[in-house]
Amino acid sequence: MKERIIEAVESYDKIILHRHVRPDPDALGSQAGLALMLKNHYPQKQVYMVGEEEKSLRFISKMDEISDETFQDALIIICDTANVERISDERYTNGDKIIKIDHHPNEDPYGDIIWVDSRASSVCEMIYELYETWKDLKGMQLTDEAARCLYAGIVGDTGRFRYPNTTEKTFRYVSELIKYQFSPIELYEKMDVKSLQDARLEGYILTNFQILEYGVGVINLPNKLLEHYGVTANDASKLVNTFANVEGLKAWVFFVEEPDNLIRVRLRSKGPIINKVAQKFNGGGHPLAAGASVDNWEQTKGVVAELIEACRCY
Template identity: 70%
Template sequence: MKHEIIEMIEKYQKIIIHRHVRPDPDALGSQGGLAYLLKEHYPKKEVYVVGDEEPSLQYIIEMDELQDDIFEDALIVICDTANVERISDERYSKGDKIIKIDHHPNEDPYGDIIWVDTNASSVSEMIYELFETWNDLKGMEMTEKAARCLFAGIVGDTGRFRYPNTTERTFQYASELVKQPFSLVDIYEPMERISLNDARLQGYILNNFEQYENGVGAIKLSQSILQEYKVTPSDASRLVNTFANIEGIKAWVFFVEEPDQLIRVRLRSKKPIINGLAQRFNGGGHPLAAGASVFSWEQADEVLAGLHEICREG
C-alpha cells in the first residue's frame, strides 16, 4: 500500500492535502509533515495544505488559500479523516484521484487508494512509516519542519505518550524525530497553554460535572454557559479530559452545544469500548475516544443512558 501511495504521488504535479474539520494536532501534524516532506523531496511539484484554520494550533502549520481551479487534475491526500462528512474543504471532490490515510476504523472506505492502520497511534506515526519506506526506495531525508509537525501530531494523539495507543513503535519514531533541531518547548508550551476564560470554564466543569456510581462522568455545556465564560465550542471541547483523572471515573462524556442547536458529543474511556455508541448517534471514532452529534438534550440523555449501560457491562 505504501508503495502504491508513493507511485501515485510521483505521477502528479499538483498535490493537495486535506484533513478533518475542527483539526487536532494529529490532523495538522500529519498533513503538515507530509507536505513538508514532499516540498523538500519534490521541489518542482505544487504541494498545498487546506482546511479550516484553528487559531490555537497555527503554531503547527497554517493553511493555504486556493482558487477552485487549482483542484482540477490534482491528487488529493486526506489525512486522519474517517468519513467524507468530516473532510475539511469540500473541494476535495474536484480533484482527480484521492488517497485516504487514516487510523480510525474504515467504516467509510472512500478514495482510490486506502491505507488504514487502526493499530497506529496516530496518522503522524503512519506518515513517518511512509517516510521510512520512501527513504529506502528513494533516499528521502527527514526535515526539521516535517519532524516538528509529525512529533506534534504523535504527542497530541497519544496524550503525551500516556494513552494505550502508545507502542514501542511510537517511541521509536519519536526518538528519530527529535534528532531534528526543532524546539520541544515550542511544541509543548502552546499545546498546554489555555486562556483565562478556558481556565475559568475548567473550574465550572470541575464544580458541576456529574459522577455516577457505575464509573460514568458527564457534563452538559449549553450555549448560555459558553457565552457566560466567553469560550467557543471548540475551546470547550478541548477541555474534554478535565475530570478524567477523578478517582472512580471509567468513561465520560462532554456535551457541547453549538450555536445552531447541534450538540457535539465527546466520548472518552479508560477501558469500556465506546465507539459503537458514537456510531448510533451520527459519529464514530476509536474504541476509547470517539465523537458524535445529537440535536436535542433529550437525545443527549439517550447517549448518557447508553454510556451507563456500557459501563455497567464493562
C-alpha cells in the same frame, strides 16, 4: 499500500492535502508533515494544504488559500479523517484521485487508495512509517520542520505517551524525530497554553460535572454558558479530559452545544468500548476516544443511557 501512495504522488504535478474539520495536533501535524516532505523532495510539484484555520494550533502550521480551479487534475490526500462528512473543505471532490491515510476504524472506506492502520497511535506515526519506505526507495529526506509537525501530532494523540495506543513503534519513531532541530519543550508549552476564559470554564466543569452509576461522568455545556465564559464550542471541546483523573471514573461524555444548537458529543473511556456508542448517534472514532452529535438535549439522555450500559457490561 505505501508503495502505491508513493507511485501516485510521483505521477501527479499537483497535490492537495486535507484533514478533518476542527483539527487537532495529529490532523494538522500529519497534513503539514507530509506536505513539507513533498515540497522538499519534489520542489517542481505544486503542494497545498487546505482546511479551516484553528487559531490555537497555528503554531503547527497555517493553511493555503487556493482557487476552485486549482483542484482540477490534482491528487487529493486526506489525513486523519474517518468519514467523508468530517473532511475539511468539500472541494476535495473536484480532484482527480483520492488517497485516504487514517488510523480510525475504516467504517467509511472512501478514496481510490486507502491506507488505514487502526493499530497506529496517530496518523503522524503512519507518515513517519511512510517516510521510512520513501527514504529507502527514493532517498526521501525529512526536514526539521516536518519532524516537528510529526512529533507534535504523536504527542497530541498519545496524550504525552500516556494513552494505551502508545507502542514500542511509537517510541522508536519519536526517538528518531527528537534528533532533528526543533524544541520539544517549546511545543509542549504551546500545546498547554490556555486562555483565561478557558481556565475559568475549566473551573466550572470541575465544579459541576456529575459521576453517575458505573463510573460514568457527564457535563453539559450549553451555548449560553459558553457565551457567558467567552469561549467557542471548539475551545470547550478541548477540555474533554478536565476531570479524567477523578477516582472511580470509567468513561465520560462532554455535551457541547454549537451556535446552531447542534450538540457535539465528546466521549472518552478508560476501558469500556465507546465508539459503538458513538456509532448509534451519527458518530464514530476509536474504542476509547470517540465523537458524535445529537439534535437536542433530550437526545443526550439516550447517549448517557448507552454509556452507562457500556460501563455496566465492562
